[in-house]
Structures are given as structure tokens and as C-alpha cells.
Amino acid sequence: MVFSLDLGTRNLVGILAEIDDDENIIINHSFEKEHENRAMMDGQIHDVNKVAKGVKRILESINEKTGETPHEVAVALAGRFLITTTGEYELDISSQGYVDRPQVRKIELEAVKEATEKLDYSKGMYCVGYSVLYYEVDDEWIKHLEGQKGKKAKVKVIAAFLPKNVVEAMLTVLEMNGLNPIHITLEPIAAMNLVVPEDLRTLNIAMVDVGAGTSDIAISNEGTITGYGMVPLAGDEITDAITKELLIDFNSAEKIKKDLINKDSFKYKDILDFEHEISKEKIMEIIKEPIDKITSEISNKILELNGKSPVAVMLVGGGGKVPSFKEKIAEYLELEENRIALKSTDSLTKIKFEEEKMFGSEYITPIGIANSALKKEGNVFNSVTVNGTVVNMMMIGTDLSVMQVLLQMGYSPNQLIGKPSKAITYELNGEFKIKKGNLGKEAMIKINNQKANLKSKVKPGDKIELYPPEKGEDVEVTLKEIINSINYFLNGEPKKIYPKVIIDDNEVSINTQLKDGQKIKTVTPKVKDIVEEHSESIYFTLDNVPYEIPGEFTIIRNDQIVDEEEIIKDGDSFQVKRLKLPKIKEFIDTDVKTFEVTYNGKKINLEKEKIYIKNGSKNTDLDSQVKSGSNYKIIKEEYKPNIIDLFSHLDIDTKNIKSFDLKINGEKVTSFMQKIPENSTITFKYNG
Known part of the structure; x- marks a missing residue:
């Protein structure tokens, strides 16, 4: 009928x-x-x-x-x-x-x-x-x-x-x-x-x-x-x-x-x-x-x-x-x-x-x-x-697509294209945001066993095979993808830094995976974060005891030293200068054993020990700045002071002395290199 x-x-x-x-x-x-x-x-x-x-x-x-x-x-x-x-x-x-x-x-x-x-x-x-x-x-x-x-x-x-x-x-x-x-x-x-x-x-x-x-x-x-x-x-x-x-x-x-x-x-x-x-x-x-x-x-x-x-x-x-x-x-x-x-x-x-x-x-x-x-x-x-079902179409005077055939059959676009995955909603600094789900894949289509798509043209007698569409993949987003970085220059090199991210009162990594319904707050980075981000600590050992010295910097912006609490703005350009490192002697006990002598009636203490610092096989001066990666050894040795050591306490320039009379315990001494026994009495007269 x-x-x-x-x-x-x-x-x-x-x-x-x-x-x-x-x-x-x-x-x-x-x-x-x-x-x-x-x-x-x-x-x-x-x-x-x-x-x-x-x-x-x-x-x-x-x-x-x-x-x-x-x-x-x-x-x-x-x-x-x-x-x-x-x-x-x-x-x-x-x-x-x-x-x-x-x-x-x-x-x-x-x-x-x-x-x-x-x-x-x-x-x-x-x-x-x-x-x-x-x-x-x-x-x-x-x-x-x-x-x-x-x-x-x-x-x-x-x-x-x-x-x-x-x-x-x-x-x-x-x-x-x-x-x-x-x-x-x-x-x-x-x-x-x-x-x-x-x-x-x-x-x-x-x-x-x-x-x-x-x-x-x-x-x-x-x-x-x-x-x-x-x-x-x-x-x-x-x-x-x-x-x-x-x-x-x-x-x-x-x-x-x-x-x-x-x-x-x-x-x-x-x-x-x-x-x-x-x-x-x-x-x-x-x-x-x-x-x-x-x-x-x-x-x-x-x-x-x-x-x-x-x-x-x-x-x-x-x-x-x-x-x-x-x-x-x-x-x-x-x-x-x-x-x-x-x-x-x-x-x-x-x-x-x-x-x-x-x-x-x-x-x-x-x-x-x-x-x-x-x-x-x-x-x-x-x-x-279409999948064995006969569909009558007006196919003269116009080019028809697979989509038009399927729509005439009663298919809706939702049946031809996979559903998108679930969107993720979140709040960023009080503003409601949506991260759309991934689009689904359209149904796989073949015309006469040849791969086609929804836009492919159809001829009378064609056999169309339609397969179910695929749902969109679940959304996977890190905080880095939704939070903008701040770009700046440090010593002429382009750098970027991300704000600190707070979720549920806890600071989290910028690489943390975003979850639906999260409330996110960001804290704009400050100048001190650049120091923390880019400083390098100094590491060394002293008698096998490890030491770490945080790097200390001065931050300059537009020839002005910048307070560490100032915020960083996009496009800022900074110069970072490292402060001087401490000396080795600041990390060791330099006290040594002494003995007392009397010089021209005055009491003077002379060291009877010497401290030596070795870095590997090399001697290092106590006034040297520490170097990262060094392994320092402290060596204390007995020492017998001489007349020159005594003069170092008296600020005497031996180069200008023309004649002198030097005695230790009443005995005349002719060389400034003469060793000084403990508790000696020394007299010294000179022309200069």
C-alpha cells in the first residue's frame, strides 16, 4: 500500500x-x-x-x-x-x-x-x-x-x-x-x-x-x-x-x-x-x-x-x-x-x-x-x-552526502559523532571555569568497502556501512595548562616562573593533575622566588663533615636593588649578582697552643702549633673563600717559633735594621731564625 x-x-x-x-x-x-x-x-x-x-x-x-x-x-x-x-x-x-x-x-x-x-x-x-x-x-x-x-x-x-x-x-x-x-x-x-x-x-x-x-x-x-x-x-x-x-x-x-x-x-x-x-x-x-x-x-x-x-x-x-x-x-x-x-x-x-x-x-x-x-x-x-536497509533519496540534480542519507533515515548528529567526554569544572581565584571534554570520534563509514566520512558523496546503488562512533577520551589536564606563567629575563636570558598554587590550603606542584570541582588559588611570585628558583647552594666537606652554604644574591631591576617582597611582572628584566663567599677559617676553630716569653720586660704569647688546610693534595690558605665540591682537611702540627715569629707580634720591619744586639736567656743570638724555647727571656736592641 x-x-x-x-x-x-x-x-x-x-x-x-x-x-x-x-x-x-x-x-x-x-x-x-x-x-x-x-x-x-x-x-x-x-x-x-x-x-x-x-x-x-x-x-x-x-x-x-x-x-x-x-x-x-x-x-x-x-x-x-x-x-x-x-x-x-x-x-x-x-x-x-x-x-x-x-x-x-x-x-x-x-x-x-x-x-x-x-x-x-x-x-x-x-x-x-x-x-x-x-x-x-x-x-x-x-x-x-x-x-x-x-x-x-x-x-x-x-x-x-x-x-x-x-x-x-x-x-x-x-x-x-x-x-x-x-x-x-x-x-x-x-x-x-x-x-x-x-x-x-x-x-x-x-x-x-x-x-x-x-x-x-x-x-x-x-x-x-x-x-x-x-x-x-x-x-x-x-x-x-x-x-x-x-x-x-x-x-x-x-x-x-x-x-x-x-x-x-x-x-x-x-x-x-x-x-x-x-x-x-x-x-x-x-x-x-x-x-x-x-x-x-x-x-x-x-x-x-x-x-x-x-x-x-x-x-x-x-x-x-x-x-x-x-x-x-x-x-x-x-x-x-x-x-x-x-x-x-x-x-x-x-x-x-x-x-x-x-x-x-x-x-x-x-x-x-x-x-x-x-x-x-x-x-x-x-x-x-545503509547496513542493509534500503533508503530512497532524490539523487538527480544535487550531490548528496552520507550525512544527508543518514539524517533522512532518522539518525541524529549525536548518533553519528561520539559523545564528548565529561567536562571538568573548577574555580580559579574565585572565577568559575570549564574545561570542555574531548570531542568524540565520528562513526567509521565505508562506501562499497572503501573508507569514507560523513561528507563523502553518494551515488545510486552505493552500499554504506556505518559503525558506532567512539566516545571522546577523558580530559587530562595539569595545573600548568590552565595557569599562565610569568615571563621575565634573568641576566639577559628569557625565563618563566609559575605562581604558587594552593588547593585546600596546601601548596601543590604546577604539574598536579586537575580534578573536577577543585577550588584553586594562586599566589603571584615575588622577587625572592627568583632567588629560590635560580640560586645554587655551595657544598663542601671539612674533615668529612658536609657543609651547605645557600647562594646569596642581590637582585637589580632598572639599576635599582629590588626588595625581595616585590612581585614579578610579565616582561620584567633582572640582573642577579652573587655576594662574596665566606672564608675557610670561618668554619674551623683556629685556637692553638701557646707559651709565654718575656721580651724586653714584656710578656708575649707565641704559638707552638700551626694549622694547615689541605684540599686533596694541595695546601689551601685559611683566608681562601670556600669552593663548591671541595673536601677540606684540617691538620695541626707542633711548631717551634723563631725570632721572626716574635717580631710579627711586635710590628718590627727587619729590613731597616742596620745593627742589633739580640739575646735569649742572656745568650747572644746572631740569626733571626733562632728558635725560641718556652719561658725564655729575650732582649733586643737595634739601630735602624
């Missing part, structure tokens, strides 16, 4: 139908609703929301009657702004047994594709239907290609195109109601397939579907459809004339127009609330001019498409019911009036009604849409498969 929907300018008609083994169209249910406030004009959707609302009412009626709501639909478009072109395609069939139905479909669509290449797609046109002009096998005409054998098969088609905005407005209406279009065609194609079947196409017949907004035309001759056309004039022009002349609303004028078939006079109330009565003859005078205009335009379009008057004209649609309409067509085409017929559904033997009957010319197109869908005639949809 198929659900077909005719979005007419005035009315919406929905049909649930199926086809039996004898190709009879069985109408199970039909539903009709009128648009509100002229949501469509001249066959084109002007108010998407209002038209979508009307479709929703149709679906609600279907659900009330059947208990189910259809999700797939066959539709047709009116031919406003219609463009037609022809296309051909030839296929080598020599290596196969016979041509099957899928191959016929492929050949037809390749011919349609060739037709599309003749158009300027910068104007945005969609193919909305096509008809086969002829088939050939080995250069010979054949009525049907399916089942044929030979070396080559050929097809020529006539394809119909409408502007992109016209088609997409229709698709939007369907999407808003959860309807997936499985068949789309042109209204005159649908009507023609119903009222002018193949056997009648040997005759040169014009079929005219006179609706409310447009009059769609199709021409048959020599067994095929030879042309499609459209005139943007139809029944609404007649209704508008009545509205303006009688000063009544559109719906009241529409009712008068419809009743012209069976009533001779009409009572009405105008917009000023005055009541009137008017005869049918008077109404016919009012509408004479628009009828002349419409029928003249239709006739001229037929002559343009056909090159001459056809042998017969079949009128369908509600607009063609108006008295004198078909007579005017006959007049302009110079045909006998009996060559112009108003075709009604009750005259078609292949239509069967299960319930309420839909008799009238206005139901030809709605039933024709169902007929075309059931017989798969003139459909521009083609199929791809």
Missing part, C-alpha cells in the same frame, strides 16, 4: 491505495482538507508552516480511521517555472543474458543524468520527474526494454526540472510531519500516466490539468510523451474575478464558481453586509475575460509544445469544470468540441474504490500520483543501502 499526497493550491488530498495483479488501482481510503488562508499560490508553497499544518490534519484523519500513521509518502509537484531537457544513454549488454528491471532503471537514470548536465546548475534546479521517449536494442525501436537481449541498449528521456526552492519547500513540509518521500514526480506526469496510458500515446493528445494556481500540460504522440509545459493561470483567476466584481470573500466566490455547473442563480452577502441575488448569465459575463485569457494561454502553450493542434485534448482538474472552458479551448485550437473532453475518475475503468468514491476531474492528479508510485513511473528517487 502507498500513501500519496497531492498538495494542490486550494486543497490537500491524501490517498491510501494499492495495486492488484491486474494493475487495477484500489483506493482504500481518501482524505481531503482545504488549506487555510491561501498558504499556496500558483502551485507553489508560500507558507511552509500552514501547509505543514494541513498535512498534519490529513495524517490525523488517517490515524483516526486506520489506527496508524504513515511515515512514507508519494508526492508530485506542479510545473511552475518548469524546464525540460532530453538525455540519452547507451549500455553494452552483449555480455549478459537479458536486461533486467534494475538495469532498465540504471539506464534511464543515466539518461536523466545526461539531461541534467545540459542545465546551468548555478540557478539551482532539481529534476522532479521524467518520461521515456523511446528504447532501442541494436538501433531498433522497442516498446519495452526489460527482458530483451542484444549487443547494446539505448534510451532517450525527457526530464523535467524545477527550482531548488520549490522542491525543498515541499521536502520541508514532509520533514516537519515525519514523512519520508519514497516517490516524487511532476503533476502532469502523474495525470498523464493515468488518463493517457501507453496504448493511447500513439495519438497526438494534449492533457491539461487545470488546477487552482497552474495549468499543467503534457503532450503525447507516436507512443511516447513528447513534451511538458505549464501556464501560471488557472481556477483562482476565475474566482478572483468574481471576488472583485461582487465584493465578496474568496471562499464565497469559490463556491459560486463551483455551483455554476448545476445552479442558475445565486444569493450572496457582500463585505458591506448587503444581500444580493445574481443570475448565472451575469456570472458568466464576469468570468468571460479570465476564461478567455486562461484558455488562450493554454492553447498557445499547446501549440508551442506540439507545433500544431493535437487531435484531442483531455482536461482534468477542478478548474476545467467551469462552463464554456472546454468550448474555448476548442475554439482557440480550431478543434471540434467533441475533441475536447473533461476526464473524470468515474470514466477510468482501472480505478476501484473500497469505500467512498472520488468522482470528478479534480481527483485525477491525486489518484495519478498514487498510480505512478505504485507502478514506479517517472520517479527521480533512487536507493542506497
Whole structure:
């Protein structure tokens, strides 16, 4: 069973139908609703929301009657702004047994594709239907290609195109109601397939579907459809004339127009609330001019498409019911009036009604849409498969991507791209922050076993494999990634330092992993932190005892010594100067044993021990500054002082002495290098 929907300018008609083994169209249910406030004009959707609302009412009626709501639909478009072109395609069939139905479909669509290449797609046109002009096998005409054998098969088609905005407005209406279009065609194609079947196409017949907004035309001759056309004039022009002349609303004028078939006079109330009565003859005078205009335009379009008057004209649609309409067509085409017929559904033997009957010319197109869908005639949809499921897509006149196919199937973007990992929220110095989660990986996609992605283009018949997307990896962030460093220069070299970080009253490393919900405080670094960051301690040993001396610096900024408590600003430039290191003697006990002597009656203590410092095998002076990495040894040895040692206590310059008298314990001494015994008495007289 198929659900077909005719979005007419005035009315919406929905049909649930199926086809039996004898190709009879069985109408199970039909539903009709009128648009509100002229949501469509001249066959084109002007108010998407209002038209979508009307479709929703149709679906609600279907659900009330059947208990189910259809999700797939066959539709047709009116031919406003219609463009037609022809296309051909030839296929080598020599290596196969016979041509099957899928191959016929492929050949037809390749011919349609060739037709599309003749158009300027910068104007945005969609193919909305096509008809086969002829088939050939080995250069010979054949009525049907399916089942044929030979070396080559050929097809020529006539394809119909409408502007992109016209088609997409229709698709939007369907999407808003959860309807997936499985068949789309042109209204005159649908009507023609119903009222002018193949056997009648040997005759040169014009079929005219006179609706409310447009009059769609199709021409048959020599067994095929030879042309499609459209005139943007139809029944609404007649209704508008009545509205303006009688000063009544559109719906009241529409009712008068419809009743012209069976009533001779009409009572009405105008917009000023005055009541009137008017005869049918008077109404016919009012509408004479628009009828002349419409029928003249239709006739001229037929002559343009056909090159001459056809042998017969079949009128369908509600607009063609108006008295004198078909007579005017006959007049302009110079045909006998009996060559112009108003075709009604009750005259078609292949239509069967299960319930309420839909008799009238206005139901030809709605039933024709169902007929075309059931017989798969003139459909521009083609199929791809996604994980084995067949998806029908409009694939002529536009390039489709994998994403568009999957969205039509009902996938949401969230199902195609893995969920992002959980975000981390935290507070930094009182300001709420969010670290977004990592994006998920999109689903892995293959087209015909070749790796693809959501943007890859899709061709008819492609097999798409879709795998589950991957969730984004958990967020791993260190404090260093969320806290800015302060950049500065130290002795000309670029450096950086991070603020101190406090979490839960504890200082933590800048490399600590961030956790959700943490409250972080930072302390701007001060000048003293540079000393701590960059100072190097001095390490040495003294008699195998280790010592550490922290480096001491003076920090200078702009030739000024900087207080250690000042904060560091981004871009600061500092000079660091190390203070002098301590001497070795500051770390040892320099006291030694002494003894007393009397010098010229004065008591003086002389050392009887000496201290030596060795760094490895080398002697080092006690007044030397300590060096990092040194291993100092303290050596104390017994020592016998001499006269020179005594003089060092007396500040005597021996170089200026010319003569002297030196005695130790009364004995004369002639050398200043004479050793001095303990408790000696020394006398010294000299000239200098």
C-alpha cells in the first residue's frame, strides 16, 4: 500500500491505495482538507508552516480511521517555472543474458543524468520527474526494454526540472510531519500516466490539468510523451474575478464558481453586509475575460509544445469544470468540441474504490500520483543501502552526502559523532571555569568497502556501512595548562616562573593533575622566588663533615636593588649578582697552643702549633673563600717559633735594621731564625 499526497493550491488530498495483479488501482481510503488562508499560490508553497499544518490534519484523519500513521509518502509537484531537457544513454549488454528491471532503471537514470548536465546548475534546479521517449536494442525501436537481449541498449528521456526552492519547500513540509518521500514526480506526469496510458500515446493528445494556481500540460504522440509545459493561470483567476466584481470573500466566490455547473442563480452577502441575488448569465459575463485569457494561454502553450493542434485534448482538474472552458479551448485550437473532453475518475475503468468514491476531474492528479508510485513511473528517487536497509533519496540534480542519507533515515548528529567526554569544572581565584571534554570520534563509514566520512558523496546503488562512533577520551589536564606563567629575563636570558598554587590550603606542584570541582588559588611570585628558583647552594666537606652554604644574591631591576617582597611582572628584566663567599677559617676553630716569653720586660704569647688546610693534595690558605665540591682537611702540627715569629707580634720591619744586639736567656743570638724555647727571656736592641 502507498500513501500519496497531492498538495494542490486550494486543497490537500491524501490517498491510501494499492495495486492488484491486474494493475487495477484500489483506493482504500481518501482524505481531503482545504488549506487555510491561501498558504499556496500558483502551485507553489508560500507558507511552509500552514501547509505543514494541513498535512498534519490529513495524517490525523488517517490515524483516526486506520489506527496508524504513515511515515512514507508519494508526492508530485506542479510545473511552475518548469524546464525540460532530453538525455540519452547507451549500455553494452552483449555480455549478459537479458536486461533486467534494475538495469532498465540504471539506464534511464543515466539518461536523466545526461539531461541534467545540459542545465546551468548555478540557478539551482532539481529534476522532479521524467518520461521515456523511446528504447532501442541494436538501433531498433522497442516498446519495452526489460527482458530483451542484444549487443547494446539505448534510451532517450525527457526530464523535467524545477527550482531548488520549490522542491525543498515541499521536502520541508514532509520533514516537519515525519514523512519520508519514497516517490516524487511532476503533476502532469502523474495525470498523464493515468488518463493517457501507453496504448493511447500513439495519438497526438494534449492533457491539461487545470488546477487552482497552474495549468499543467503534457503532450503525447507516436507512443511516447513528447513534451511538458505549464501556464501560471488557472481556477483562482476565475474566482478572483468574481471576488472583485461582487465584493465578496474568496471562499464565497469559490463556491459560486463551483455551483455554476448545476445552479442558475445565486444569493450572496457582500463585505458591506448587503444581500444580493445574481443570475448565472451575469456570472458568466464576469468570468468571460479570465476564461478567455486562461484558455488562450493554454492553447498557445499547446501549440508551442506540439507545433500544431493535437487531435484531442483531455482536461482534468477542478478548474476545467467551469462552463464554456472546454468550448474555448476548442475554439482557440480550431478543434471540434467533441475533441475536447473533461476526464473524470468515474470514466477510468482501472480505478476501484473500497469505500467512498472520488468522482470528478479534480481527483485525477491525486489518484495519478498514487498510480505512478505504485507502478514506479517517472520517479527521480533512487536507493542506497545503509547496513542493509534500503533508503530512497532524490539523487538527480544535487550531490548528496552520507550525512544527508543518514539524517533522512532518522539518525541524529549525536548518533553519528561520539559523545564528548565529561567536562571538568573548577574555580580559579574565585572565577568559575570549564574545561570542555574531548570531542568524540565520528562513526567509521565505508562506501562499497572503501573508507569514507560523513561528507563523502553518494551515488545510486552505493552500499554504506556505518559503525558506532567512539566516545571522546577523558580530559587530562595539569595545573600548568590552565595557569599562565610569568615571563621575565634573568641576566639577559628569557625565563618563566609559575605562581604558587594552593588547593585546600596546601601548596601543590604546577604539574598536579586537575580534578573536577577543585577550588584553586594562586599566589603571584615575588622577587625572592627568583632567588629560590635560580640560586645554587655551595657544598663542601671539612674533615668529612658536609657543609651547605645557600647562594646569596642581590637582585637589580632598572639599576635599582629590588626588595625581595616585590612581585614579578610579565616582561620584567633582572640582573642577579652573587655576594662574596665566606672564608675557610670561618668554619674551623683556629685556637692553638701557646707559651709565654718575656721580651724586653714584656710578656708575649707565641704559638707552638700551626694549622694547615689541605684540599686533596694541595695546601689551601685559611683566608681562601670556600669552593663548591671541595673536601677540606684540617691538620695541626707542633711548631717551634723563631725570632721572626716574635717580631710579627711586635710590628718590627727587619729590613731597616742596620745593627742589633739580640739575646735569649742572656745568650747572644746572631740569626733571626733562632728558635725560641718556652719561658725564655729575650732582649733586643737595634739601630735602624
